[in-house]
Amino acid sequence: MNKPRLTLDDPASFLAWLAGVRKRGSVSLDEVDVAQVFAIAGVAALARLEGKERLLVEEATQNAARFAHAIGFEEVVGGEQPSAPGEADRTVKLTRVKGRGPWEPTAEKIVSLLFPSSTGDASRHLFKHVLVELLRNVGQHSNDPLGGIVTAQRNDAGPYVHSPVVQVVVVDNGIGVFEALRHMRPSIKTPAEALVRALEPHVSGAFEEGQSGSGENAGLGLFFVSEFAKETDGRLFLASRGATYFLDRSQSSETQPVLTNGVAPDYPGTLVAFETAIAHVGSFDGIMAHIRDLAMARMPKRITQNWLRFEAPPPEALHILVAVASEDTAAAQAYSMNVLQPRLLERRSIALDFRNMRVCTQSFLHALLHQAVRLAWALKVPMFVVNAAPAVRAQLELVEAYSLGG
Numbered sequence: 298m299n300k301p302r303l304t305l306d307d308p309a310s311f312l313a314w315l316a317g318v319r320k321r322g323s324v325s326l327d328e329v330d331v332a333q334v335f336a337i338a339g340v341a342a343l344a345r346l347e348g349k350e351r352l353l354v355e356e357a358t359q360n361a362a363r364f365a366h367a368i369g370f371e372e373v374v375g376g377e378q379p380s381a382p383g384e385a386d387r388t389v390k391l392t393r394v395k396g397r398g399p400w401e402p403t404a405e406k407i408v409s410l411l412f413p414s415s416t417g418d419a420s421r422h423l424f425k426h427v428l429v430e431l432l433r434n435v436g437q438h439s440n441d442p443l444g445g446i447v448t449a450q451r452n453d454a455g456p457y458v459h460s461p462v463v464q465v466v467v468v469d470n471g472i473g474v475f476e477a478l479r480h481m482r483p484s485i486k487t488p489a490e491a492l493v494r495a496l497e498p499h500v501s502g503a504f505e506e507g508q509s510g511s512g513e514n515a516g517l518g519l520f521f522v523s524e525f526a527k528e529t530d531g532r533l534f535l536a537s538r539g540a541t542y543f544l545d546r547s548q549s550s551e552t553q554p555v556l557t558n559g560v561a562p563d564y565p566g567t568l569v570a571f572e573t574a575i576a577h578v579g580s581f582d583g584i585m586a587h588i589r590d591l592a593m594a595r596m597p598k599r600i601t602q603n604w605l606r607f608e609a610p611p612p613e614a615l616h617i618l619v620a621v622a623s624e625d626t627a628a629a630q631a632y633s634m635n636v637l638q639p640r641l642l643e644r645r646s647i648a649l650d651f652r653n654m655r656v657c658t659q660s661f662l663h664a665l666l667h668q669a670v671r672l673a674w675a676l677k678v679p680m681f682v683v684n685a686a687p688a689v690r691a692q693l694e695l696v697e698a699y700s701l702g703g
């Protein structure tokens with residue numbers, strides 16, 4: 298019998314194989330021919346020594362097992378951090394991630410290893426953005442006491458020789474998307490519906506006509522990740538208790554995502570794998586502007602007045618270096634409450650300086666600015682923005698649009 302190849306060409310093979318392995322309660326990587334990092338991370342999470350759904354790992358020596366060993370499989374399963382970060386320009390070792398962040402330093406470490414030179418800036422920014430969103434989701438939504446596992450791989454061998462790809466995966470054995478979402482959205486009745494909704498803009502932002510978003514999340518994380526896959530001829534595989542979703546634009550930009558609900562084997566937790574051909578990434582600023590436009594087109598109302606001003610602030614403005622709190626949503630929210638909002642209430646000027654921030658997620662900006670922008674509008678006190686890269690400006694325009702648009 299042919300051994301399965303656990304690659305993103307056919308992620309269903311991975312789930313089918315995993316279903317057999319789970320029934321047995323033990324796993325041997327010698328049963329498979331090739332396993333890409335997304336599959337190895339998925340197995341490692343389930344094999345964690347202290348895990349509830351624990352798989353026993355059998356000794357194995359062939360290709361896939363050797364690769365798993367090289368990227369720190371045994372260490373991560375045993376609860377240790379890998380002794381080295383990985384191989385520059387090639388693989389990032391399996392790494393456990395736990396807690397509620399901040400995620401920016403972990404994401405930065407991973408992209409620095411995968412993109413050691415400054416060439417390919419666009420894909421580097423894009424991957425960093427994806428990593429921050431996925432890591433944050435584990436911390437905020439998975440409820441997995443063991444946290445998640447992350448790894449990434451650059452592949453320019455075999456079928457990828459003419460078009461090298463980078464693949465990242467973040468996986469947990471937590472409650473899954475359906476369970477996480479349905480309390481907030483009782484109208485969602487199935488895991489498949491939950492996955493589709495999770496990929497839509499503003500799913501957790503309470504963004505319905507007449508409302509305008511909640512405190513902590515914008516509900517835009519997975520929307521951005523899936524739009525990145527679409528925009529770069531990439532792939533997004535999402536498997537989460539009861540449903541799977543697979544978007545594969547590497548073949549044709551017309552390919553429709555495949556969604557399964559209940560019938561196919563699924564993953565006991567949430568596994569998100571993202572892959573893209575580095576050469577297809579193009580302009581990061583262009584992609585961000587495009588996604589901003591897509592998100593804005595779905596908003597109930599457009600705003601005309603701008604309370605975020607992209608112009609020189611008055612000299613008395615309080616100058617705030619935003620990078621200090623980069624991607625730390627809790628710090629951003631606290632800063633908004635303790636500094637920005639009181640200052641606006643006193644009708645005093647604020648200058649937000651975005652220097653040194655090339656990647657900036659909606660969740661972070663939401664935590665920092667959602668309430669402040671609404672206050673700025675109510676009090677008619679503009680906030681000034683300086684040194685924002687075009688991609689960051691696009692994100693800022695989006696926050697203002699939905700904060701004032703409901």
Ligand SMILES: Nc1ncnc2c1ncn2[C@@H]1O[C@H](COP(=O)(O)OP(=O)(O)OP(=O)(O)O)[C@@H](O)[C@H]1O
Binds near residue numbers: 434435439473659
């Ligand atoms: N690892 C996960 N485990 C369980 N549920 C998840 C996981 N990742 C995402 N979800 C669910 O999918 C929803 C959508 O995720 P998404 O990242 O798009 O938005 P968000 O996290 O709510 O907001 P934002 O990312 O803008 O802060 C989440 O609200 C959550 O219910």
Ligand SMILES: [Mg+2]
Binds near residue numbers: 430433434519660
């Ligand atoms: Mg999120």
